[in-house]
Amino acid sequence: MSAWKVQFDALIAPAVAKSAVTERLIIDRGAIAHVGPATAALTDTRKAIVFADQAGFDAAGSAVCDSLRASGFAVDQLVLTNDPLPKASVDEAAPFLSRLKADAFLFPVSVGSGVINDLVKFAAFETDRRYVSVATAASMDGYTSAGAPLARDGFKVTIPTRAPVALVADLDVIANAPAEMTGWGYGDLAGKSPAGGDWLLAELVGAEARDDTAWPLVQDHLRDWLSGPEALATGDFDACARLFIGLTAVGFAMEFHGTSRPASGADHQIAHMWEMEGHSINGIKVSHGAAVAVGCMVSLALYDWLLAQDLSRITAPAPDIDTSLAELARVIPDPRIADRAVAETRAKWPDLPTHKDRLARVRAHWPKTRDLMQQHLFRAQEMQSMLMAAGAPSTAADIGVSSDHLERTIRAAAYIRSRYTILDFLKEAGLFEDALSAVLARLKGGSVKGAAE
Ligand SMILES: [Zn+2]
Numbered sequence: 259m260s261a262w263k264v265q266f267d268a269l270i271a272p273a274v275a276k277s278a279v280t281e282r283l284i285i286d287r288g289a290i291a292h293v294g295p296a297t298a299a300l301t302d303t304r305k306a307i308v309f310a311d312q313a314g315f316d317a318a319g320s321a322v323c324d325s326l327r328a329s330g331f332a333v334d335q336l337v338l339t340n341d342p343l344p345k346a347s348v349d350e351a352a353p354f355l356s357r358l359k360a361d362a363f364l365f366p367v368s369v370g371s372g373v374i375n376d377l378v379k380f381a382a383f384e385t386d387r388r389y390v391s392v393a394t395a396a397s398m399d400g401y402t403s404a405g406a407p408l409a410r411d412g413f414k415v416t417i418p419t420r421a422p423v424a425l426v427a428d429l430d431v432i433a434n435a436p437a438e439m440t441g442w443g444y445g446d447l448a449g450k451s452p453a454g455g456d457w458l459l460a461e462l463v464g465a466e467a468r469d470d471t472a473w474p475l476v477q478d479h480l481r482d483w484l485s486g487p488e489a490l491a492t493g494d495f496d497a498c499a500r501l502f503i504g505l506t507a508v509g510f511a512m513e514f515h516g517t518s519r520p521a522s523g524a525d526h527q528i529a530h531m532w533e534m535e536g537h538s539i540n541g542i543k544v545s546h547g548a549a550v551a552v553g554c555m556v557s558l559a560l561y562d563w564l565l566a567q568d569l570s571r572i573t574a575p576a577p578d579i580d581t582s583l584a585e586l587a588r589v590i591p592d593p594r595i596a597d598r599a600v601a602e603t604r605a606k607w608p609d610l611p612t613h614k615d616r617l618a619r620v621r622a623h624w625p626k627t628r629d630l631m632q633q634h635l636f637r638a639q640e641m642q643s644m645l646m647a648a649g650a651p652s653t654a655a656d657i658g659v660s661s662d663h664l665e666r667t668i669r670a671a672a673y674i675r676s677r678y679t680i681l682d683f684l685k686e687a688g689l690f691e692d693a694l695s696a697v698l699a700r701l702k703g704g705s706v707k708g709a710a711e
Pocket residue numbers: 398399446526546550
């Protein structure tokens with residue numbers, strides 16, 4: 259049996275059994291033929307509507323419609339144009355919403371990747387409908403997650419929704435997706451490495467303990483899922499299946515934990531800044547996974563630097579909120595983003611006793627946390643080679659972000675989420691400026707060769 263099938267049985271099948279929402283998960287070659295029978299088993303209605311973007315419909319739409327019809331469904335379809343490409347925003351879900359609102363018996367089937375799945379997830383949730391998702395690329399981890407990361411009034415938030423009741427991933431479709439989309443999925447998965455580091459730091463300072471479900475589900479398998487990136491670039495079925503399983507497992511980890519903590523840290527905060535700014539390269543908005551790949555590299559470079567420090571005697575004055583809010587205003591000029599960022603920043607701001615307690619914990623437990631980080635974290639240089647092999651971006655320049663823009667983004671990122679990450683840790687330990695200068699100097703040439711100092 260292929261290694262990925264063993265993992266499917268060992269990891270994914272139990273996760274589906276445990277999931278409160280997802281009842282079926284089919285990953286295989288030719289899996290599209292199962293869409294109709296699987297949907298028919300989940301609903302009494304025999305009216306389905308296929309929601310897709312043009313790329314998703316081109317990849318799998320007709321086969322999905324055929325399978326649904328063969329299982330007795332009357333099938334309607336609504337395909338969003340690819341000019342302009344659909345945006346990950348609540349407003350973009352309006353046509354899906356209005357179709358579902360108009361007919362209580364329509365069963366929604368999403369055909370596409372990240373954005374389409376999130377739009378349908380949102381529209382289905384808003385109309386209290388279950389839905390089936392047909393994945394057309396291993397491009398992100400959100401297929402089975404409960405939340406839909408969409409912009410609302412210009413600010414990217416994870417909107418509480420429900421995961422699909424069934425997810426179908428046809429490896430013949432996934433492996434034929436544009437290579438860059440597979441690279442985005444690899445980048446999104448790579449971000450789990452520093453996100454795990456952020457969780458360890460949050461636990462170290464007493465901000466947020468790890469759990470014994472989501473943490474091992476992601477961190478115990480990450481090295482395996484990320485191994486052999488060269489095969490992805492050639493559309494190898496087994497490699498694509500392994501990546502898809504990794505992304506899917508992460509989605510379940512988020513569901514079981516109830517937040518995106520298992521999947522998202524400073525790497526995603528950095529990426530969210532570029533996504534919220536609508537940063538584009540060659541006229542095309544930067545994709546989530548591409549932005550995360552670069553955020554991941556920044557975060558891992560910060561970890562390389564941090565792991566070289568001796569924190570057993572660390573002391574630092576408490577950070578000053580007024581100074582931080584002044585910086586926030588400077589690095590986040592968009593008032594819609596800045597207003598939310600102020601609230602998120604205040605929500606995690608430590609009072610003086612908390613600050614002192616955090617530093618005392620660091621002094622007491624740093625060696626143990628550092629050992630755990632050395633086990634779990636990839637080094638930046640190793641990750642850069644892997645991202646490049648997978649066809650993912652690995653430098654800010656790869657996604658058209660200048661050095662100044664990169665610095666502004668790293669400074670801004672910590673403010674946009676109340677989640678505790680390495681950025682907060684460095685600031686509270688009085689190490690942020692030193693770490694930032696070292697990392698910016700190291701990342702400047704585009705390559706992360708050499709030591710962190
Ligand atoms: Zn992500």
